[in-house]
Amino acid sequence: MSAYFDYNATTPLNPAAREAWLMASDKHWHNPSSLYREAGMTSQALESARERLADLLGVEPERVLLTSGATESNNTLFAGLAKCLAPDACVAISAIEHPCVREAARAWLGRARVIEIPVDAEGLVQPAMLKQILETDQPALVSVMAANNESGVLQPWQELLALCRTAGVRFHTDAAQWIGKLESTDLGACDYITGSAHKWGGPKGAGFLIVADADESFPLFHGGPQEQSRRAGTENYPSIEAMVTALEVLTSNLTSIGEKQTLFRDDFIREMQSQFAGLRVISEGAPRLWNTVLMVMPRHENLKWLTRLTRLGFAISTGSACSTGKEGSSVVVQALGASWEELRRVVRISGGWQTTEAEWQALAGAFVQAAQSLDAGGRPGI
Numbered sequence: 001m002s003a004y005f006d007y008n009a010t011t012p013l014n015p016a017a018r019e020a021w022l023m024a025s026d027k028h029w030h031n032p033s034s035l036y037r038e039a040g041m042t043s044q045a046l047e048s049a050r051e052r053l054a055d056l057l058g059v060e061p062e063r064v065l066l067t068s069g070a071t072e073s074n075n076t077l078f079a080g081l082a083k084c085l086a087p088d089a090c091v092a093i094s095a096i097e098h099p100c101v102r103e104a105a106r107a108w109l110g111r112a113r114v115i116e117i118p119v120d121a122e123g124l125v126q127p128a129m130l131k132q133i134l135e136t137d138q139p140a141l142v143s144v145m146a147a148n149n150e151s152g153v154l155q156p157w158q159e160l161l162a163l164c165r166t167a168g169v170r171f172h173t174d175a176a177q178w179i180g181k182l183e184s185t186d187l188g189a190c191d192y193i194t195g196s197a198h199k200w201g202g203p204k205g206a207g208f209l210i211v212a213d214a215d216e217s218f219p220l221f222h223g224g225p226q227e228q229s230r231r232a233g234t235e236n237y238p239s240i241e242a243m244v245t246a247l248e249v250l251t252s253n254l255t256s257i258g259e260k261q262t263l264f265r266d267d268f269i270r271e272m273q274s275q276f277a278g279l280r281v282i283s284e285g286a287p288r289l290w291n292t293v294l295m296v297m298p299r300h301e302n303l304k305w306l307t308r309l310t311r312l313g314f315a316i317s318t319g320s321a322c323s324t325g326k327e328g329s330s331v332v333v334q335a336l337g338a339s340w341e342e343l344r345r346v347v348r349i350s351g352g353w354q355t356t357e358a359e360w361q362a363l364a365g366a367f368v369q370a371a372q373s374l375d376a377g378g379r380p381g382i
Contacts, residue, residue: 002313003359007291008149008177008350009317014201017246021203024238031234033226046237049244053208056247057179058188062214065230066240069207070176070196071100072220076209076231077172077192078108080218085109085140092117092139094125094155095335096148101174102331105143115139119335122286123153130160134167141170146178146187150319150332150348151283152292154178161190170212180250181258181289197243200250201353206239250353257353262290264360265351269293271364276371282333282346293349294319294332300374301344308370314363317348 004012013021024045030036032043047061054061067073081091092115093105105114115137117125125144133139142164146157157173164171172192178184180200187193193210197203211230223232250257273279278298297305302318309316319331333346351360 001359001362003355003363004315005349005351005355005363006315006317007352007355008152008199008348010198010204011201011352013203013242014246014249016249017202017242020245021238021242024241028237028241032237033224033234042237046235046240049237049240052248053244056184056244056251057193057210058185059193059210060214062228063210063212065209065211065227066235067207067209067231068205068236069198070098070174070194071104073194073196073207073209074100074174075104075108076218076220077194078104079220081141082108083218089113089140090115090137091141091143092130092133092137093143094145095119096123096150096153096332097143097145098149098174098176099331101143101145117142117144121336123148123151123283123332123336124286125155125160127156127159127163131163134163134169138167139169141172141192143172143174146173146175147181147289148332149177150292151286151294152177152289152350153283153332154182154287154289157190158186176207177289180247181254181291183254184251197239197246201246202243203239206236206243258290261351261353261355264355264357265290265293267357268349268360268364271361272367275364275368282336289350291351291355295347295349296333296338296342297345297347299345300371302347304374305347305367305370308373309363309366312366312369314366316363317350319346319348 028042028045030039030042032039032046050064051061054064067076090113091105091109093101095116095118115133117130117133120126144155144157144160147154161171170191173190174194175187176194176196176199179195191212195208197206217230219230219232221232226232226235269281276298280296282294282296306316306318333343
């Protein structure tokens with residue numbers, strides 16, 4: 001048996017999204033900014049997709065800026081802040097943000113204007129810590145991801161948002177990992193939200209930025225008047241339609257999927273802990289995504305585990321696919337104060353909506369088989 005366990009990096013295209021993309025490409029391939037009838041129909045279809053996405057996120061359609069993905073969205077946000085904030089204004093981001101938040105904030109605002117909010121031993125941002133930062137540093141924006149891409153930890157973003165509201169500070173969440181796995185309509189209360197279609201079965205190259213106000217505009221791309229002059233360039237309607245369709249399909253039965261996959265994941269963890277004395281699951285005591293397990297293996301480097309498992313037909317990860325810094329490092333484990341030696345033993349498992357119980361158990365068996373080869377000093381070919 002072979003199976004894919006790197007869904008937090010990217011997902012296969014949902015069949016319904018593929019069909020939606022093909023139909024849109026055949027029927028509405030015209031430029032929505034043109035003036036003839038067929039172009040007008042494409043423009044109407046595009047606006048319909050925007051409205052459907054807005055409903056799924058609990059926001060007004062006018063707040064939806066369609067982009068190429070979360071990286072562009074986050075860069076657009078921080079580039080815009082760099083233009084409109086006072087020169088000495090700062091922003092606060094969590095210590096476990098994805099690189100497309102952390103590096104974008106540092107690049108556009110300058111490292112000195114970016115305050116990191118520490119996390120506790122489970123990888124959670126504690127409201128008390130944010131409250132202290134709001135009082136002492138008075139940031140213009142707080143950015144905390146809804147669900148972590150490495151550990152799967154679910155941040156208490158509702159509480160953090162409430163603190164920001166009281167302080168009169170705007171709140172942003174990178175929800176790329178939350179959307180498509182958990183109910184998303186409550187996210188609309190946030191001032192800014194970013195998401196990326198390929199994280200929930202949509203195509204690569206499609207995403208969005210939800211802005212705080214319908215008339216807010218700080219374009220990263222300049223040129224034509226598309227997206228109400230907020231993002232120049234011809235809209236990629238087929239991919240946008242596929243993005244929204246994929247999310248609609250998943251949203252219809254998220255609760256049952258989550259309950260079932262949580263059982264599969266937890267059985268996998270128990271089996272791994274029974275087979276590997278000293279194995280540590282990062283943030284095991286915190287609320288987490290139903291598909292994610294971040295582990296520190298008791299022995300052998302993570303790249304060796306990845307190589308053996310790949311040979312056995314299982315795709316896993318050593319952490320964020322977009323991670324910067326040392327090869328195979330985990331931003332989350334670093335933030336928790338782990339040693340460099342531990343960082344080299346971190347592996348991430350992330351299943352999908354249709355991952356079966358048999359696949360989860362087969363992965364555990366593959367780890368045991370890989371361990372036999374590694375312990376014996378065997379060749380990667382197993």
